[in-house]
Amino acid sequence: MYTAQMRELIKKVEATRTKRVGIQFPRMNPDERQQVLQEYHPDYRDSGFRCLALGVNKGCKVPIELADLIEAKSRLENIELDLSKIDYDVDVLIIGGGGAGAAAALEAFGQGVKVLIATKLRFGDANTMMAEGGIQAADKPNDSPAQHYLDVMGGGHYTNVPELAAALVKDAPGVIKWLNDLGVLFDKDQDGTMVTTHGGGTSRKRMHAAADYTGAEIMRVLRDEVQNQGIDVVEFSPAVDILLDEDNRAAGAVLCNLETQEYLIARAKTVIIATGGAGRLHYQGFPTSNHYGATADGLVMGYRAGAELAFADTIQYHPTGVAYPPQIFGALVTEKVRSLGATPLNIDGEQFVFHLETRDVEASAIIREIQGRNKGIETPTGVKGVWLDTPLIEIIHGEGTIEKRLPGMLRMYAKFDIDMRKEPILVYPTLHYQNGGLLIDEHGQTKVENLYVAGEAAGGIHGRNRLMGNSLLDILVFGRRAGEHAGAKSKGIKVKKLNLDHVKKYNKYLELSGIITNRVSPMVLPHYTHGRE
Amino acid sequence: MSQDQMVDIYILGKKYSVPESLTIMDSMEYAGYQLVRGCGCRSGFCGACATIYRIKGEKELKVCLACQTKVQDGMYLTQLPFFPGDKRQYDLEELEPNADTMMQLYPEIYSCVGCNSCTKGCPQGLNVMQYIAYAQRGDLEKCAHESFDCVMCGICASRCPANITHYQVGLLARRLTGKYLAPKTEHLQTRVKEINEHKHDLPLQELMQKDIDEIKELYNLRDIEK
Numbered sequence: 001m002y003t004a005q006m007r008e009l010i011k012k013v014e015a016t017r018t019k020r021v022g023i024q025f026p027r028m029n030p031d032e033r034q035q036v037l038q039e040y041h042p043d044y045r046d047s048g049f050r051c052l053a054l055g056v057n058k059g060c061k062v063p064i065e066l067a068d069l070i071e072a073k074s075r076l077e078n079i080e081l082d083l084s085k086i087d088y089d090v091d092v093l094i095i096g097g098g099g100a101g102a103a104a105a106l107e108a109f110g111q112g113v114k115v116l117i118a119t120k121l122r123f124g125d126a127n128t129m130m131a132e133g134g135i136q137a138a139d140k141p142n143d144s145p146a147q148h149y150l151d152v153m154g155g156g157h158y159t160n161v162p163e164l165a166a167a168l169v170k171d172a173p174g175v176i177k178w179l180n181d182l183g184v185l186f187d188k189d190q191d192g193t194m195v196t197t198h199g200g201g202t203s204r205k206r207m208h209a210a211a212d213y214t215g216a217e218i219m220r221v222l223r224d225e226v227q228n229q230g231i232d233v234v235e236f237s238p239a240v241d242i243l244l245d246e247d248n249r250a251a252g253a254v255l256c257n258l259e260t261q262e263y264l265i266a267r268a269k270t271v272i273i274a275t276g277g278a279g280r281l282h283y284q285g286f287p288t289s290n291h292y293g294a295t296a297d298g299l300v301m302g303y304r305a306g307a308e309l310a311f312a313d314t315i316q317y318h319p320t321g322v323a324y325p326p327q328i329f330g331a332l333v334t335e336k337v338r339s340l341g342a343t344p345l346n347i348d349g350e351q352f353v354f355h356l357e358t359r360d361v362e363a364s365a366i367i368r369e370i371q372g373r374n375k376g377i378e379t380p381t382g383v384k385g386v387w388l389d390t391p392l393i394e395i396i397h398g399e400g401t402i403e404k405r406l407p408g409m410l411r412m413y414a415k416f417d418i419d420m421r422k423e424p425i426l427v428y429p430t431l432h433y434q435n436g437g438l439l440i441d442e443h444g445q446t447k448v449e450n451l452y453v454a455g456e457a458a459g460g461i462h463g464r465n466r467l468m469g470n471s472l473l474d475i476l477v478f479g480r481r482a483g484e485h486a487g488a489k490s491k492g493i494k495v496k497k498l499n500l501d502h503v504k505k506y507n508k509y510l511e512l513s514g515i516i517t518n519r520v521s522p523m524v525l526p527h528y529t530h531g532r533e
Numbered sequence: 534m535s536q537d538q539m540v541d542i543y544i545l546g547k548k549y550s551v552p553e554s555l556t557i558m559d560s561m562e563y564a565g566y567q568l569v570r571g572c573g574c575r576s577g578f579c580g581a582c583a584t585i586y587r588i589k590g591e592k593e594l595k596v597c598l599a600c601q602t603k604v605q606d607g608m609y610l611t612q613l614p615f616f617p618g619d620k621r622q623y624d625l626e627e628l629e630p631n632a633d634t635m636m637q638l639y640p641e642i643y644s645c646v647g648c649n650s651c652t653k654g655c656p657q658g659l660n661v662m663q664y665i666a667y668a669q670r671g672d673l674e675k676c677a678h679e680s681f682d683c684v685m686c687g688i689c690a691s692r693c694p695a696n697i698t699h700y701q702v703g704l705l706a707r708r709l710t711g712k713y714l715a716p717k718t719e720h721l722q723t724r725v726k727e728i729n730e731h732k733h734d735l736p737l738q739e740l741m742q743k744d745i746d747e748i749k750e751l752y753n754l755r756d757i758e759k
Binding site for chain 2: 030121122124125129130132138139140141142144145146147149150151153154158162163166169170173174176177180181182183184185186188189190191192193194198203204205210211213215216217220221224225227228230236258259289291292326327328331332407408411412415525527528529530531532
């Protein structure tokens with residue numbers, strides 16, 4: 001519920017609303033975009049980053065919080081493990097039970113090999129479940145994979161690995177068909193035409209959705225299918241380090257049973273890291289829209305095993321996280337809210353940025369409005385935000401649109417007594433996505449033999465900025481590609497003796513690099529106290 | 534936040550004093566828990582944090598998602614981090630979208646006694662008993678849409694005297710609807726066929742070979758659908 005003071009300010013929004021309907025705020029030109037990024041995007045703030053002291057990317061800058069985990073000791077440092085006692089013996093080990101992991105599992109299993117998904121929390125507990133807005137695919141007559149490619153490259157500031165961007169757009173329609181055939185309930189017109197909208201930075205309306213439960217709908221269907229196929233899943237058992245064999249090929253992982261704290265050995269012929277993102281590291285103190293388990297575990301394990309990071313210094317701050325109420329601070333307000341016409345407004349009820357710039361530009365413009373121009377709206381906790389004028393959606397598309405197309409958002413706000421159909425909502429950028437990750441090729445392979453990465457943990461596809469709807473797409477495109485390749489490849493592999501020598505070496509390099517620390521990683525679970533001392 | 538009014542809550546019967554502005558989930562962390570089970574997306578989409586509570590002095594048991602509900606003074610609470618509901622295995626390719634399929638896979642839905650405990654327990658506010666009724670009569674599309682916002686937290690099943698796992702029934706109905714009953718998408722079939730016939734390979738390869746300045750120009754001049 002809004003305070004009396006906030007209600008007063010809402011009157012200014014209402015006063016300008018009719019004048020704003022149908023008026024398009026101008027888009028920024030390339031120079032204006034560059035300027036706002038440089039001045040206000042957190043990626044350009046040097047104090048948030050540090051250069052790595054060791055490993056493949058020695059000298060490259062990454063967020064400080066990530067550097068702290070990379071420059072930390074293995075959890076297994078002082079633990080004697082018998083690596084000949086195998087607890088799980090499989091062909092393909094998939095670490096992570098989100099969308100990428102599930103897609104990889106289905107494809108690998110389809111190759112007729114033995115697959116295990118080991119996941120930190122429950123199967124399906126992942127950012128996939130929380131992806132609300134949609135999934136891009138160029139499947140309409142006025143669109144093409146080439147057009148999609150152009151949007152992807154421009155959105156990524158032309159830094160994307162071209163082969164990965166091409167794979168992404170080319171597989172996209174096939175992914176939608178695959179999901180449709182698995183029974184995902186996409187929004188369609190009576191004649192079967194997909195209901196599609198724009199996202200920030202798209203040149204065609206190619207955002208497919210299942211209301212604002214798109215990721216949840218995809219995740220629960222994939223999970224159900226994995227269960228139907230009888231693929232093995234072990235929950236609450238995160239990997240804490242990758243195992244290599246005598247030829248330095250990835251050959252499994254050490255898992256930790258979170259309930260018994262017992263370490264278990266999973267041996268595999270190929271390994272796919274699908275552990276997702278890093279929002280729970282709260283870079284630069286930002287709130288996050290991410291899942292509880294998003295602690296960059298895969299980046300840390302993969303890096304220790306010798307895989308290379310790419311674009312690890314580029315983070316996506318979603319322009320619209322919840323600024324108020326405080327109970328859901330940082331939770332995602334899907335971009336679809338803007339796709340449907342809601343626009344950001346300052347304290348005077350004036351629009352200050354086109355509502356569908358790419359996410360990095362939109363977020364920077366919001367930060368500029370609050371910090372640079374002091375036109376934000378203050379909440380009782382001191383956090384400032386800008387309005388997102390959601391009642392516009394009902395004016396533009398008709399009454400009932402929000403209930404039909406944004407039921408999740410409507411419910412979330414209603415639980416805290418805010419009716420977004422009638423009142424605008426308050427937003428502030430939230431840490432949403434790691435644009436980079438472990439570098440892969442178009443089959444999902446890293447440079448460590450038999451080690452694959454898929455999903456948010458992978459890097460290169462989106463370059464320095466990802467567009468809305470290309471993450472649900474990427475986890476499925478590269479999850480499937482990695483699963484298929486890793487499944488096929490596993491058939492010709494004979495695993496040699498397992499070892500953790502690379503972990504021991506890594507710990508030694510830490511000392512040689514002058515890093516004396518008690519930090520251990522991966523983090524596995526965040527630790528919150530909510531102000532209690 | 535430190536100026537906050539404090540309230541007393543009882544986590545698994547043990548008393549803690551926590552700020553009243555916190556959600557149940559945050560209050561558990563404030564109390565000193567590091568959550569392993571019973572915590573997922575923290576945004577109301579995953580169903581990991583189903584919670585049962587009662588307010589001191591009242592009789593009624595209430596249910597909610599811990600991440601979406603503020604604490605109240607005198608709240609006795611426990612989480613339901615896992616529910617051993619049954620999911621039937623099936624091959625979607627071999628099923629038909631009708632009541633017989635429901636009858637074969639989830640016959641217990643016909644034992645519904647109409648107590649409405651499922652609906653009363655749903656933290657998403659869904660009309661659960663109604664979607665089970667749709668499933669009983671094979672009206673799968675209605676079941677699919679009525680159950681669409683389900684987060685599969687399991688509370689409905691935990692309260693059902695007929696041992697129905699409602700959330701699995703809803704999921705089956707949605708998958709059958711998505712695959713068989715929803716209208717076919719012609720433009721999707723066409724595009725996938727074109728891609729399989731390599732009709733889009735050349736335009737993509739041409740773009741991939743362009744240098745950055747050419748791509749930049751194409752990007753900045755591209756027409757944008759209204």
